Amino acid sequence: xxxxxxxxxxxxxxxxxxxxxxxxxxxxxxxxxxxxxxxxxxxxxxxxxxxxxxxxxxxxxxxxxxxxxxxxxxxxxxxxxxxxxxxxxxxxxxxxxxxxxxxxxxxxxxxxxxxxxxxxxxxxxxxxxxxxxxxxxxxxxxxxxxxxxxxxxxxxxxxxxxxxxxxxxxxxxxxxxxxxxxxxxxxxxxxxxxxxxxxxxxxxxxxxxxxxxxxxxxxxxxxxxxxxxxxxxxxxxxxxxxxxxxxxxxxxxxxxxxxxxxxxxxxxxxxxxxxxxxxxxxxxxxxxxxxxxxxxxxxxxxxxxxxxxxxxxxxxxxxxxxxxxxxxxxxxxxxxxxxxxxxxxxxxxxxxxxxxxxxxxxxxxxxxxxxxxxxxxxxxxxxxxxxxxxxxxxxxxxxxxxxxxxxxxxxxxxxxxxxxxxxxxxxxxxxxxxxxxxxxxxxxxxxxxxxxxxxxxxxxxxxxxxxxxxxxxxxxxxxxxxxxxxxxxxxxxxxxxxxxxxxxxxxxxxxxxxxxxxxxxxxxxxxxxxxxxxxxxxxxxx
Amino acid sequence: xxxxxxxxxxxxxxxxxxxxxxxxxxxxxxxxxxxxxxxxxxxxxxxxxxxxxxxxxxxxxxxxxxxxxxxxxxxxxxxxxxxxxxxxxxxxxxxxxxxxxxxxxxxxxxxxxxxxxxxxxxxxxxxxxxxxxxxxxxxxxxxxxxxxxxxxxxxxxxxxxxxxxxxxxxxxxxxxxxxxxxxxxxxxxxxxxxxxxxxxxxxxxxxxxxxxxxxxxxxxxxxxxxxxxxxxxxxxxxxxxxxxxxxxxxxxxxxxxxxxxxxxxxxxxxxxxxxxxxxxxxxxxxxxxxxxxxxxxx
Numbered sequence: 001x002x003x004x005x006x007x008x009x010x011x012x013x014x015x016x017x018x019x020x021x022x023x024x025x026x027x028x029x030x031x032x033x034x035x036x037x038x039x040x041x042x043x044x045x046x047x048x049x050x051x052x053x054x055x056x057x058x059x060x061x062x063x064x065x066x067x068x069x070x071x072x073x074x075x076x077x078x079x080x081x082x083x084x085x086x087x088x089x090x091x092x093x094x095x096x097x098x099x100x101x102x103x104x105x106x107x108x109x110x111x112x113x114x115x116x117x118x119x120x121x122x123x124x125x126x127x128x129x130x131x132x133x134x135x136x137x138x139x140x141x142x143x144x145x146x147x148x149x150x151x152x153x154x155x156x157x158x159x160x161x162x163x164x165x166x167x168x169x170x171x172x173x174x175x176x177x178x179x180x181x182x183x184x185x186x187x188x189x190x191x192x193x194x195x196x197x198x199x200x201x202x203x204x205x206x207x208x209x210x211x212x213x214x215x216x217x218x219x220x221x222x223x224x225x226x227x228x229x230x231x232x233x234x235x236x237x238x239x240x241x242x243x244x245x246x247x248x249x250x251x252x253x254x255x256x257x258x259x260x261x262x263x264x265x266x267x268x269x270x271x272x273x274x275x276x277x278x279x280x281x282x283x284x285x286x287x288x289x290x291x292x293x294x295x296x297x298x299x300x301x302x303x304x305x306x307x308x309x310x311x312x313x314x315x316x317x318x319x320x321x322x323x324x325x326x327x328x329x330x331x332x333x334x335x336x337x338x339x340x341x342x343x344x345x346x347x348x349x350x351x352x353x354x355x356x357x358x359x360x361x362x363x364x365x366x367x368x369x370x371x372x373x374x375x376x377x378x379x380x381x382x383x384x385x386x387x388x389x390x391x392x393x394x395x396x397x398x399x400x401x402x403x404x405x406x407x408x409x410x411x412x413x414x415x416x417x418x419x420x421x422x423x424x425x426x427x428x429x430x431x432x433x434x435x436x437x438x439x440x441x442x443x444x445x446x447x448x449x450x451x452x453x454x455x456x457x458x459x460x461x462x463x464x465x466x467x468x469x470x471x472x473x474x475x476x477x478x479x480x481x482x483x484x485x486x487x488x489x490x491x492x493x494x495x496x497x498x499x500x501x502x503x504x505x506x507x508x509x510x511x512x513x514x515x516x517x518x519x520x521x522x523x524x525x526x527x528x529x530x531x532x533x534x535x536x537x538x539x540x541x542x
Numbered sequence: 543x544x545x546x547x548x549x550x551x552x553x554x555x556x557x558x559x560x561x562x563x564x565x566x567x568x569x570x571x572x573x574x575x576x577x578x579x580x581x582x583x584x585x586x587x588x589x590x591x592x593x594x595x596x597x598x599x600x601x602x603x604x605x606x607x608x609x610x611x612x613x614x615x616x617x618x619x620x621x622x623x624x625x626x627x628x629x630x631x632x633x634x635x636x637x638x639x640x641x642x643x644x645x646x647x648x649x650x651x652x653x654x655x656x657x658x659x660x661x662x663x664x665x666x667x668x669x670x671x672x673x674x675x676x677x678x679x680x681x682x683x684x685x686x687x688x689x690x691x692x693x694x695x696x697x698x699x700x701x702x703x704x705x706x707x708x709x710x711x712x713x714x715x716x717x718x719x720x721x722x723x724x725x726x727x728x729x730x731x732x733x734x735x736x737x738x739x740x741x742x743x744x745x746x747x748x749x750x751x752x753x754x755x756x757x758x759x760x761x762x763x764x765x766x767x768x769x770x771x772x773x774x775x776x777x778x779x780x781x782x783x784x785x786x787x788x789x790x791x792x793x794x795x796x797x798x799x800x801x802x803x804x805x806x807x808x809x810x811x812x813x814x815x816x817x818x819x820x821x822x823x824x825x826x827x828x829x830x831x832x833x834x835x836x837x838x839x840x
Contacts, residue, residue, distance in 0.1 A: 168651075168653070169653045170651075173796075173797070173798045173799060174651070175650055175794070175795070175796050176647055176650040176651035177643070177647045177650070178647065178651070179651065193644060193647075194616050194644070194648070195616075195644060195645070195646075195647035195648035195650075195651050196647065196651050198616050198619070198620070198648050198651060198652060199651050199652045199653065201620075202620050202623070202624070202652075207617075208614070208617070209614070209617055237613075239612065239613045239614070266613040268613050268637075269580065269610060269611060269612045269613050270580075270581060270582065270583065270610065271581045271583045271584065273583075274582075274583055309677075320680060321680070323639075323641075323681060324639050324677065324678065324681060325639065326639060327554075327555060327638060327639040327677065327678050327681075328677045328678070329555055329678075330555060330638065330639070353677075357677070
């Protein structure tokens with residue numbers, strides 16, 4: 001049998017302008033040998049035919065340029081969110097449209113738990129629930145004896161039942177900020193921010209660290225990717241201890257492991273030169289399916305939490321400007337040090353003031369330490385306008401735009417955060433492309449579900465949950481969207497020489513689809529059935 | 543309360559937090575302080591004090607341990623609480639832009655910790671500019687607003703600066719490293735008058751019997767109305783049917799039910815220059831007079 005495998009497909013969408021479509025891909029080892037028709041590999045000798053994918057459409061494996069590893073293991077908890085979602089094992093968790101369904105569904109789930117295990121839920125978003133606020137009284141209907149905690153979708157808030165309050169000792173005498181109380185002075189069960197949630201998490205065993213970097217978490221993340229057709233995924237804001245790297249190296253080194261992971265080191269907790277040194281050390285430890293060496297910087301908060309740093313005229317509700325997680329002075333210092341050391345940065349920027357400061361910091365660093373191939377990436381980029389995109393284009397800065405926000409939060413942004421006219425030009429993928437910026441689009445999973453085709457649909461249609469088209473001028477074409485979730489995202493990870501298109505020499509990473517994403521106007525992109533992936537030449541059907 | 547006292551040192555970039563921490567580490571305290579810092583590289587202690595050092599922890603011969611908090615402060619706190627090392631006191635250096643209250647609040651919420659106050663370090667030479675900075679002004683102001691003690695570093699405190707700070711916070715202002723460290727390291731649980739050491743240069747103490755029964759809300763009202771200069775107040779007071787534990791630090795007042803019957807009394811620690819025992823005696827006498835009056839009638 002030849003070691004050249006010839007995959008036949010209904011259609012291959014290559015993203016290679018030299019040969020936009022094909023029917024066959026010849027693969028040798030983990031690499032693409034040739035692309036074209038049935039005879040494409042004849043020059044290379046005998047082939048072994050693989051017809052298992054011949055009913056499907058193949059595209060380059062999707063690249064998720066902004067997600068977090070906890071998107072997998074968070075499913076160890078019970079989903080309590082508003083939208084339907086599918087877990088890593090393919091189980092559908094139906095969305096909960098009102099508090100009764102939250103209570104009903106969690107009650108069913110509660111019956112399946114061992115007696116001594118607390119019930120932990122996640123994904124609740126009160127912004128979508130029109131009835132009263134979730135309180136301990138609702139959760140007590142599920143159980144009065146088992147501790148219950150339901151995390152909100154933003155992970156900054158939770159609601160607990162009376163038993164949990166008793167376990168942590170919260171009472172009407174508790175004075176901690178964030179332990180919300182009713183008019184009679186009793187805790188309602190809602191806990192806001194980490195300090196108030198910490199005692200609950202500690203006692204109920206909710207450990208965010210075990211949601212990433214542990215073996216089950218890594219494997220669970222891979223399943224999430226595989227279901228979404230993703231063959232290369234980031235973990236943006238990774239802590240990466242020596243043990244973490246050892247575990248990641250071992251697991252990603254398995255031939256059957258279906259995804260390439262690109263963690264970006266959290267640039268916090270040490271002085272900039274030490275962070276740079278550590279990132280360089282990590283880079284040297286990279287393997288094919290574990291690409292280390294980039295860093296992630298935080299700058300501001302989130303727009304829907306009113307903590308993003310926004311330029312005039314600010315928030316429509318008159319809320320004060322948001323909060324820096326890293327002050328501009330330190331952003332400049334970090335950016336200069338990373339640029340000097342030759343380390344690629346992913347920089348979180350939600351508000352337009354945060355992106356402005358970050359672009360300014362890169363410009364200042366570039367004057368001191370020129371590096372045209374830096375490809376620093378602004379992440380989220382939600383309020384950037386043409387002016388900022390042009391500065392990015394001039395300096396080779398990439399943008400990875402949070403297109404999923406249009407559907408999930410677009411209506412809220414128009415009504416409650418930055419107001420209608422700026423909401424219409426949020427997540428301005430059209431403007432970025434027109435300015436000549438390299439663009440990726442992302443889910444920020446688990447904040448929104450991972451699904452590059454859904455993300456592409458958001459960027460193409462710009463539909464919100466209410467059905468409104470939010471800023472039709474910023475819509476992009478299906479081809480542009482497919483580029484953003486493949487080659488565009490690969491470029492932001494400096495991996496476009498290896499992945500992002502189907503052409504000879506690149507790694508054999510494909511998404512296996514039941515329908516052709518280039519057919520039609522893009523309105524069906526989100527409904528395309530993902531059958532699995534091919535990762536480094538290995539077929540993974542789900 | 544059996545929890546570990548926790549103090550947060552806040553203040554903007556360059557305010558002088560690290561200088562202060564380096565001095566704390568050099569003090570011969572005789573207690574196991576755990577100091578959690580952002581930038582380990584800036585920690586500078588005499589080699590003769592070092593017992594051991596690795597990538598993220600140094601151990602000193604005076605009992606102090608200094609460690610990095612890594613990317614997630616709360617995970618680091620959890621590790622300390624669930625680990626073998628039971629420090630006598632935890633001191634956390636907040637990052638330059640952090641709201642120290644968001645960190646210190648964990649000591650209020652977590653039963654295994656005891657809130658021991660926020661000391662905000664202010665760069666006397668630059669603070670007035672920082673307060674009006676377009677980008678960070680509000681966050682710098684909030685760091686001062688939540689302080690229980692303010693330490694002005696790098697310059698002599700002048701009237702203009704004092705007044706500016708007073709418009710933001712009522713917290714006492716400390717003028718020297720030495721005074722700040724004395725306040726920070728002052729005993730957290732002095733129990734009886736005979737244990738009170740000789741009057742110290744920076745802080746002074748006050749003790750009173752609590753030989754009457756209080757209404758809880760009336761007691762809280764009285765504590766809010768206490769004379770200025772008190773940094774911390776601790777003790778036990780009897781209510782109608784139970785024992786109340788009193789824990790006051792700066793603007794933070796905790797009055798909670800205490801399960802055991804213990805000796806009543808109150809101890810206060812304050813800045814020697816600002817706290818006056820006669821004022822406290824008079825205040826407490828009046829509070830005791832009204833002890834059973836519902837606070838809505840006061």
